[in-house]
Amino acid sequence: MNDRENYGRQDTARDLTNPGNLDCDGRHSDPNRGRAISRRKMLAAIGTAGVAFAAGGLLQASASGPGRHLGVNDSVYGPGNPGPDEWCAQCASMAELRAMTTAPDADLYYLTDPGKEGYFRYDPADALTSDNTGTILVSLYGARFKRMQVNGVFPVNWFGASGDGIQDDTAAIQKAINAAAEVGGEAFLPPGTYLIASRYTFQTPGSLDFGYALRVPANVTIAGTAGTSVTQAITYTNRRVLFYLEGSHISIRSLRIENTYPISPGGNLSSIEFGAGDGFDASLSVHIENVTIENVTVYRSWHPVKFHFSDGSGKTARNIIVRGVRSYHDKTAKSSGGINFRSTPNGRISRVTVESCHIHDPVTSAAVGLYGVHDATVTGCSVTGSGPNAAGIQIENGGKLIAVTGNTCTDNVNGIWVDDSIDVTITGNAITGTSNAKGIRVTRQGYSDEPNKLTTGIVIAGNSLRGCRIVAEEFGASPAGAFGAITVANNVIIGDGANVTTAIHMYRVPNLTVIGNTVLGAATYSLYFSTLAGDMLIVAMNMTAKVGNEASSGMRVTGAAVHMNVVGNMFANGYDSLGGQEGASVANSTLNGPVTWLYGGTGIMAGSGSPEGVQSAPGGSVFLRRDGGSAQTLYVKESGSGSTGWVGK
Numbered sequence: 001m002n003d004r005e006n007y008g009r010q011d012t013a014r015d016l017t018n019p020g021n022l023d024c025d026g027r028h029s030d031p032n033r034g035r036a037i038s039r040r041k042m043l044a045a046i047g048t049a050g051v052a053f054a055a056g057g058l059l060q061a062s063a064s065g066p067g068r069h070l071g072v073n074d075s076v077y078g079p080g081n082p083g084p085d086e087w088c089a090q091c092a093s094m095a096e097l098r099a100m101t102t103a104p105d106a107d108l109y110y111l112t113d114p115g116k117e118g119y120f121r122y123d124p125a126d127a128l129t130s131d132n133t134g135t136i137l138v139s140l141y142g143a144r145f146k147r148m149q150v151n152g153v154f155p156v157n158w159f160g161a162s163g164d165g166i167q168d169d170t171a172a173i174q175k176a177i178n179a180a181a182e183v184g185g186e187a188f189l190p191p192g193t194y195l196i197a198s199r200y201t202f203q204t205p206g207s208l209d210f211g212y213a214l215r216v217p218a219n220v221t222i223a224g225t226a227g228t229s230v231t232q233a234i235t236y237t238n239r240r241v242l243f244y245l246e247g248s249h250i251s252i253r254s255l256r257i258e259n260t261y262p263i264s265p266g267g268n269l270s271s272i273e274f275g276a277g278d279g280f281d282a283s284l285s286v287h288i289e290n291v292t293i294e295n296v297t298v299y300r301s302w303h304p305v306k307f308h309f310s311d312g313s314g315k316t317a318r319n320i321i322v323r324g325v326r327s328y329h330d331k332t333a334k335s336s337g338g339i340n341f342r343s344t345p346n347g348r349i350s351r352v353t354v355e356s357c358h359i360h361d362p363v364t365s366a367a368v369g370l371y372g373v374h375d376a377t378v379t380g381c382s383v384t385g386s387g388p389n390a391a392g393i394q395i396e397n398g399g400k401l402i403a404v405t406g407n408t409c410t411d412n413v414n415g416i417w418v419d420d421s422i423d424v425t426i427t428g429n430a431i432t433g434t435s436n437a438k439g440i441r442v443t444r445q446g447y448s449d450e451p452n453k454l455t456t457g458i459v460i461a462g463n464s465l466r467g468c469r470i471v472a473e474e475f476g477a478s479p480a481g482a483f484g485a486i487t488v489a490n491n492v493i494i495g496d497g498a499n500v501t502t503a504i505h506m507y508r509v510p511n512l513t514v515i516g517n518t519v520l521g522a523a524t525y526s527l528y529f530s531t532l533a534g535d536m537l538i539v540a541m542n543m544t545a546k547v548g549n550e551a552s553s554g555m556r557v558t559g560a561a562v563h564m565n566v567v568g569n570m571f572a573n574g575y576d577s578l579g580g581q582e583g584a585s586v587a588n589s590t591l592n593g594p595v596t597w598l599y600g601g602t603g604i605m606a607g608s609g610s611p612e613g614v615q616s617a618p619g620g621s622v623f624l625r626r627d628g629g630s631a632q633t634l635y636v637k638e639s640g641s642g643s644t645g646w647v648g649k
């Protein structure tokens with residue numbers, strides 16, 4: 001929603017609160033009365049919204065008294081078409097309404113307090129509802145006056161928020177949230193700086209000092225606009241939450257959140273957290289769905305958005321959108337995390353979209369982390385910097401059906417990291433790293449809930465990497481689980497001949513396809529495959545080359561794989577021997593070198609000049625010489641294991 005729409009909603013919320021030409025002069029000395037306004041003046045001031053109220057019967061009580069039922073005309077102008085001077089509403093301040101010591105002598109009052117103006121209806125049937133400053137006022141007599149509010153927008157200043165950055169607005173904002181939630185409405189924060197300086201502690205889990213500032217129930221929107229800022233300044237020693245979400249159909253948008261708190265060792269804070277429990281990893285009492293966080297900018301927060309569940313309730317959360325969130329961290333103040341979803345057991349959080357978010361300099365956790373999440377997309381995000389054990393975008397612990405597309409990762413130790421997950425597609429991302437960083441990393445470790453987890457269905461395609469590499473490897477002190485199928489296709493990896501050692505390094509992947517990649521400037525190997533006997537590899541249509549004088553090789557294969565097809569590659573920087581693996585079928589070329597076909601280690605090669613002392617090959621290989629003559633056109637490797645033993649035929 002744009003700023004004009006936000007202001008429009010605010011104006012509509014006040015269409016009965018800013019009368020302009022209402023005549024509230026002539027203050028009466030009796031606090032139980034007030035200053036009256038004629039029906040015609042009120043109608044002129046409130047316009048269409050007033051007619052809507054009248055049509056809905058909301059003005060009937062004030063026009064005709066309790067218990068009477070009149071039509072629209074009588075509701076607006078009075079029974080029997082009274083003259084224009086008949087009085088309908090009385091003007092009063094909040095203090096005057098609260099000071100009443102007898103029963104009100106009118107049913108409709110116009111509140112005159114600046115920023116809180118509006119019509120309040122006396123409800124004689126209610127003797128229990130509490131005063132919340134914004135929509136319900138209670139007099140000394142016990143009369144309940146209820147705001148006539150039509151469009152579901154509840155400005156927080158109605159409830160006493162000042163937005164001056166000095167007064168503690170925590171309680172006022174909470175009242176606005178609660179009132180909006182009752183009708184599925186919106187708590188609106190007009191431009192200003194709202195200080196959050198109060199805290200509420202959950203039942204302490206263990207030794208943790210864990211609490212929250214604002215609790216958000218179901219069916220509510222919390223919205224700001226340009227110039228809306230929420231500042232949290234609470235000293236604490238452990239985990240804290242600014243907005244604690246505990247229901248479905250929640251939206252938070254268009255806010256700037258700045259945390260100015262001092263952090264004790266071990267302390268951290270989540271700006272927006274999701275759950276309904278009393279611990280760091282929340283328990284759920286109900287299923288939760290349809291939550292949107294968008295256009296929120298956060299400064300110095302451990303996690304700008306965090307959804308963690310780790311209980312056995314069986315409840316789930318789904319349909320969660322995080323869009324346009326920006327998070328800036330202060331590395332020296334331990335304010336460093338990202339957008340983080342964690343489901344234990346996996347699959348309880350699903351249908352997650354993280355879109356167009358910007359996370360800068362997280363240290364100890366991923367900029368975007370999906371742990372055990374199913375059916376999710378991360379697209380159009382920009383992440384910069386990460387700590388040694390974190391990543392720009394991280395998927396692990398049983399993640400499933402996840403697409404990571406069109407993101408930009410800069411200077412991350414691990415740009416995009418997939419661990420113990422299945423059916424993950426990584427496409428069209430731009431990744432820049434330094435010091436041999438792992439631009440795209442796939443690992444297996446067998447996490448505790450599913451130690452035999454299979455990491456498979458991983459597709460890495462169409463990405464651009466500069467100064468970093470693509471790796472599949474074991475992870476952890478005692479790695480478990482297993483790899484399945486991994487495809488690496490049509491990626492471009494550019495190094496400087498020194499900082500990227502091995503551009504694509506796959507470790508014991510049983511079903512591996514590497515097709516159409518371009519690798520320039522790997523310092524040691526462009527492609528490196530460590531294999532086991534049962535592994536199956538297809539390596540096709542790749543191009544590798546140097547960018548300088550680096551001593552690199554286009555490809556190296558180690559281990560005992562017997563099912564390999566290495567076809568149609570262009571290794572401008574050459575390639576190492578396949579080591580005699582049975583079943584290998586190769587038709588590749590090198591820069592200014594022979595075209596080579598190999599089967600089971602026995603080769604058929606073609607080139608210029610004699611192969612003797614030049615071309616290494618196993619026994620039984622054949623060399624076709626382009627410039628040969630009689631007995632110098634066909635050579636057979638009849639002896640030796642190196643480059644000697646070639647005999648012309």
